[in-house]
Amino acid sequence: MIADSNRQAPTYVKLGLSAETNLDNRRLYIWQRFWGHTGELPHRQGVQYRMIDPFYRVRFRNKDERYISNWDGGLKELVVQCVDSVFDSPNDVHWNRARITDLSPFSLRVAEWCQWGIERPGISKRRRILRRVVGGFLLIIANVDISALLGEKNQSSPGFYEGFHYRLHGYPEFSRNQMELHDRGSQRAPHVRSIGVRTLFSLGIFFICLTSPSQWDAMARGEPFPEYIVLAYVQAQFPKEMQGQLIQLGMQAAREAGVHHFWVACSCMANTDEIYHISDFVRGAKAVAIAINGDGTQGSLALLKQFGERVWTLPEILLAANSDNMFRIYSPGRPPLVLTRHQFMRDVWSDSHISRQLVEHFQNSLQLSRLQLSVIALQSFYARDRTLYYPADIEYALMGLLLCRVEATKNHTAFEVFASLSLLADSDAMLERMICLQPMKRNQPYHIMDDAYGAKLYDIYPSIQVSGIGKELRNTVIIDGFRGAKVRWKSFAPVNSVKRLSIARRAAAMVMTNSSIVFLIGVILVAFKKWWAFIILFFGLAGSLAAPELLIKIAGGKKWQPQPWLFGIEGYCEIGEIESKIFGSNQGHLRWSPWGSPLSRHKPDEFGNVQGCDPMKYPEVQEKVNRIRSTGESQIFMLVDTHVMEVTLFAAERPPIAFLLGGSEGGMARAIGVSLDWTTNTLYRECVLRMDSTVGDIMGPVRRVRIGLRRRN
Incomplete structure (x- = not known):
């Protein structure tokens, strides 16, 4: 399941096929023969990986999809029940497939068979009567245990x-918390990557340009920094080759600003890493001037737009302390051009509808929350052209707008730097909210925070906390505080519930129980040639013929306090068929979830109440499903939740083995469906569903997990 603590990177071990492996193959053959496996999985090769389960038992297995068994805590091969169309298709996935199981008792199947024969058009009257007679006598002769269909059953985990x-x-x-780091108390090894340290921005600069050599004497005498x-x-x-002209423009701008010193990147940076401190240098400056240059065919506005498209020019404009809100633009051979801050924002930036919020925030005319500041700043930075020196240059530019700093290095990904900034600074649980988003697209980058449900980050109230960043694996975080539930994929299980008997159901049970006895007494009395024996025989025969309806009546009714289960199915089928296979008959207890997934649909009924609809009856959903397939x-x-008696249709790359509650939004709980990459002990987000808010009370707590937003291929 994971790598041990002594391993620096995931190690893939290639082993020969041992006797144990051959035994596993024979067991797999038997599994395929009787369970209904659709063929050899495409990923089964000689390469095996180290697997360790929650009880520290180590095995070596081929890479495939597995789940954590609640029976013995081991990692078992994932078997997914599916509809016939999926089962008969080529098995090009990394999990086993099985046909949908039918848990209904044999007696209920017989009763449903009789009802199906009556309701199905095209069947002759003779065949309908024959089905009724044969089915009724089978139920009477079988002496159905009515007590098994009545009363409260014992539950394996009552209410949870x-x-x-x-x-x-x-x-x-x-x-x-630094106590959780593996190198606490010892000198950090050279090969160990450091994500960051909690440091404030710099207040000074190391190099500066002078307008005249005489200004050096004042600095040498130890006077305050100019x-x-x-x-x-x-x-x-x-x-x-044009840096000389740039220096001349800097000297001109400094004189016109009434100062004798200026800072320009081409001459005042000790090394290339100081580019990540430009925002700090701008904060300490009296003003910011802009230098542009072209070949003579472009106007000043076109050159300014080229200037405004670059990433590092955004913080220079945002953090400029120009007291008159004027920017002076200098160009060789041209008189200075003056633009107000709002003119620059309107005429130069192509994303002014977004970036203007940042300008007004730093000018104290509009206060953004910490969460809004980070989201809008990311949108503005990623909307600009960039030449990446490090993979996380955008995040390092964002760092200049925040309080804390991290060490700039090429070893970190963009998500790692963003996550470290969120941990170091108070960002209103931004990472926790991001985990609860359902991306619009499968490969949606993390910085695009569009939600398939149309929610914003500030609409989500997280109940979890990111406690760290994953080691060895890129783009993973460690989260604590989840509550979750396992999904049962291989088959349905008995759903125990409380049955409250009505008068009609008690009468049906009495007739069903005594019909065989009455019929037998009538047969015996007829043998003794008692004329009134035909009356008794008639009542016994009537009870026998009504046995299918009586049995369905007894087994039906409301499901009080049903045992909560999450059942999974691959593919699409009618919910009436699902209910028949779980509860024995279709009484209309299962409903479609009205807003549980992006594929869910709903409409008002005749009384104006919310009614969940079959998503596949909508053309746009059918088109989307066909495109996905x-x-x-x-x-x-499909996910069947027996707690709220709802079925949700959703799309995912892999079947989620569990759903973890990460927060709430719009009165619903955000449930993150996760799959398990047992070779690295990492959970990956497969989908996010909206569940009833009451499910959190009957889901157990989950230990801290390592989770990634997107699984590696």
Whole structure:
């Protein structure tokens, strides 16, 4: 399931096929023969991986989809029950498939068979009567145990879903609490990556340009650090051979601003890493001036737009302390151009409808929350052109707008840097909210925070906490505080419930129980040639013929306090068929979830009440499902929740083995469906569903987990 703590990176071990492996293959053959496996899985090769379960038992197995068994805590091969169309298709997935199981008792199947024969058109009257007579006598002769259909049954876990017994064995790469780091108390090894340290922004600069050599004497005498301006430019307009003109423009801008010093990146950076401190240098400057340059065919506005498209120019404009809100633009051979801050925002930036909120925030005319600041800033940075020196340059630019800093390095991904910034600074649980989003697309980048349900980050109230960043695996975080439930995929299980008997149901049970006795007494009395024996025989025969309806009546009725289960099915089928296979008959107890997934649909009934609808009856859903099936990137699944008696149709790349509650939104709980990559002991988000808010009270707590937003292929 995971790597042990002594391993620095996931190690893939190739082993020969041992006697144990051959035995497993023989067992698999028997499993396929009687369980209904559709063929050899495409990923079964000679390569085996180290697997450790929550009870620290180590095995070596081929890579496939597995789940954590609640029977013995082991990692078992995932078997998914599916509809016939999916079962008969080629098995090109990483899990086993089985046909949908039927849990209904034999007596109820006979009763349903009789009813089906009566209701089905095209069957002759003779065959209908024959079915009724044969079915009724079978039920009477079989002496059905009515007590099994009445009263309260014992429950394996009364009132609670099946627990999800995950255990994280490894260390975090970076943690909120330093006691949890593996190198605490010792010198950090050179190969260990450090995500970041909680440091404030810099208040000074190391190099500065002078307008005249005489100004050096004042600095050498130890006088206070002088005022300076920052000259902003883009390298595409000022290559190395034009740096002399750039310095001249800086000297001109400094004199006109009334200072004797200026900072320009081409001459005042000790090394390339200081680019990640530009925001700090701008904060300490008196003003920011802009230098542009072209070939003479472009106007000043076109050159300014080219300037505004670059990533690092955004914080220079946002953090500029120009007291008059004026920006002076300098260009070789041209008089200075003056633009107000709002003119610059309106005429230069193509995303002014987004970035203007940042300008007004830093000008104290509009206060954004910490969450809104991070979201809008990410949108603005990613909307600009960028030449990446490090993979996380956008996040390092965002860092300049925040309080804390992390060490800039090429070893970190964009998500890791963003996650570390969220841990170091108070970002209103931004990471926790992001985990609860359902992406619009399968490969949606993390910085695009569009939700398939149309919710915003601030609409989600998380109930979890990110405690660290995953070690060895990129783009994973460690989260504590989940409550979750395991999904049962291989088959249905008996759903125990409380039966409250009505007068009609008690009478039906009495007739069903005594019909065989009355019929037998009538047969005996007829043998003694008693004329009134035919009356008794008639009542016994009538009870026998009515046995199918009586049995369905007894087994039906409301399901009080049903045992909570999460059943999974691959593919689509009618909910009436599902209810018949779980409860024995279709009484209309199961309903479609009105808003449980992006595929869910609903409409008002005749009284204006909310009514969940079959999603596949809507053309747009059918088109979306057909597109998903044709691409093969995702699969269609159904989730049956016996607690609220609802069925949800959803799409996911892999069947989620558990659902973890991460927060709430709009009066519903956000449930994250996760799959398990047991080779690294990592859970990956497959989908996010909206569940009834009461499910949190009957889901058990889950130990801290390592979770990733998107699973590696």
